[in-house]
Every structure is written in C-alpha cells, then in structure tokens.
Amino acid sequence: MFTEDELIPISALQHAMYCERQVALIHIEQLWRENLYTAEGRILHERVDKEHHESRRARRAEYGMAVRSLEHGLIGKADLVEFEKSGTGKYAMIRPVEFKRGKTKPADVDNVQLCAQALCLEEMFGTGIPEGQFYYLQEHRRSTVAFDQELRDRTQTVIRLVQQLFLSTETPQAEYRKQKCDRCSLYELCMPRATSGGGKRVSRYVANQLRLGLKEEET
Ligand code: SF4
Structure with a gap:
C-alpha cells in the first residue's frame, strides 16, 4: 500500500507514454509545478472523501470526480463517473467516461488513462469495473473500452515506470x-x-x- 504522499497523478502516465523525459521535466524538475500538484492533491483528497459518501439514488452521474488508489499509488480526476445501483443497494454498474473533443479513435495512452481511473474506482467502491467509455463531444457518440487483462497489465507497467521515475528523481x-x-x-x-x-x-x-x-x- 502507498501512502497519500506517494501517490502519482494519473496525468503523469500520459506524459510518460509520450516521453519519459517529459514526465520528469513536468513532474520532477519543475518545482513550481510540484507545488501546484501538492495543492491539487490536497484538494483531490478532500473531494475523494466527500464524494465517496455521497448520494444513495439508484442512478447518478458525477462530473469531475476525484479518484484515488492506495493499492496502485494513483490519484487523479475522471471527467464523468456513472453509477447504477441494484435493488439490493449494491452497485450494479460503475463506469468512468472520458470526454474527447476530436473525432478520432482513442489512442493507447487514452485507454491506459481510463483504465487507471477504473483501478482507482474499483478500490474506492470495492467492485469490479469491466469497461469504460469515451464520449465524442462533436459527434455525440460513445465508444466502449473493455478493461481486459492485457490493458490492465499495460497500465500496471506504465504505473511502475512512472513510480520508478519519481523515486529516482533523475531526468532521463x-x-x-x-x-x-x-x-x-x-x-x-x-x-x-x-x-x-x-x-x-x-x-x-x-x-x-x-x-x-x-x-x-x-x-
Ligand atoms: S525529448 Fe524533450 S522535446 Fe522530445 S518529446 Fe521528450 S521532452 Fe519533448
């Protein structure tokens, strides 16, 4: 388990998949940015706790929802999380949704980001999340991404890479x-x-x- 101070922002996964030096420049070298993330992290922690105990309605949608996983060492924000409860009050469905401005299909990096959000939500709500969605704003269209083992493994690999970069504090x-x-x-x-x-x-x-x-x- 990671401590709150050890959590890495989910956004760093995207930067690391683009370029390892980029993630180090943004998240390790830029002290002013580090301060920004520290403040952001504190706000996110507060919101995670608040949102975790919200609403008992059967269906609800949370926009800009803070997510966190102490098991995977992640913290971030989901554009939208949709919830549906069964008659017994348990969650029948939890689904992260990311908004996309363009028309193109999501790249691998987008799938990894979405999967990382799902890992957080699974821990927060104690339930499996089999899929997420991208919502294309221009086309008002959704596409579904399955969180299969291959995507989960890839996401874990990127998480470990970023954690090592943060620990080494050396810029490639x-x-x-x-x-x-x-x-x-x-x-x-x-x-x-x-x-x-x-x-x-x-x-x-x-x-x-x-x-x-x-x-x-x-x-
Ligand atoms: S090497 Fe530098 S300029 Fe090139 S992608 Fe990485 S951070 Fe950007």
Whole structure:
C-alpha cells in the first residue's frame, strides 16, 4: 500500500507514454509545478472523501470526480463517473467516461488513462469495473473500452515506470525524435537537439551558438 504522499497523478502516465523525459521535466524538475500538484492533491483528497459518501439514488452521474488508489499509488480526476445501483443497494454498474473533443479513435495512452481511473474506482467502491467509455463531444457518440487483462497489465507497467521515475528523481537524457519532439510543448525547455547524447552534445551546441553569435556580430 502507498501512502497519500506517494501517490502519482494519473496525468503523469500520459506524459510518460509520450516521453519519459517529459514526465520528469513536468513532474520532477519543475518545482513550481510540484507545488501546484501538492495543492491539487490536497484538494483531490478532500473531494475523494466527500464524494465517496455521497448520494444513495439508484442512478447518478458525477462530473469531475476525484479518484484515488492506495493499492496502485494513483490519484487523479475522471471527467464523468456513472453509477447504477441494484435493488439490493449494491452497485450494479460503475463506469468512468472520458470526454474527447476530436473525432478520432482513442489512442493507447487514452485507454491506459481510463483504465487507471477504473483501478482507482474499483478500490474506492470495492467492485469490479469491466469497461469504460469515451464520449465524442462533436459527434455525440460513445465508444466502449473493455478493461481486459492485457490493458490492465499495460497500465500496471506504465504505473511502475512512472513510480520508478519519481523515486529516482533523475531526468532521463533527451533523445531527439522528430515525430515527438517537434510537437512537444516542452521543446524549448528540453532543447532535445542540444542536449541529446549527453554533455559532449551540449558543449558542441553551445560552441555552435557562440560561433553563430560571433558571426552575427562581425556582419
Ligand atoms: S522535446 Fe522530445 S525529448 Fe524533450 S521532452 Fe519533448 S518529446 Fe521528450
């Protein structure tokens, strides 16, 4: 079991699947962001407790619901969670739903995020959750994702990867990959062309920048 201080944000799974360096830059190196997450985490904890004891109606929908798992070490927020109770008062159905703006099918990273929410909800409500859904806002259409063993295993692998990154507190070296880096919001901060490959590349980059600067001054 993890303690509340050891929980990792579910959003970090998405960043880690994109790039391990990205998750470290956002969640480990950025102290101001860490402070933000600390505050966010406290609010989420309060909301989890509050929401956990809410409503006894047969059907209900909770928007922006805080979720948490001490077993898996996760904390986050689900866009929507739908609940349905049976006649005996037990939960007949709990389903996390994520809203998608685009029209495309969810990527693997989306499925992992949704599955991580389900892991939290299973622990919070003590019941199995076989599936979740994506709701496409433009098309008013839903698609269902089964939380099968393969997706659960993949989700666990990503969770462990992020936990190791958080524990090591070391930022992986940059590795320039055009497809990813050119679309990355942290490109300027990361400088993958300059820093990939270690110190030699950094010094070469700095030397090149200096040379360019000198040339500009000469002209
Ligand atoms: S710029 Fe590239 S290496 Fe750097 S964080 Fe983004 S994806 Fe990762």
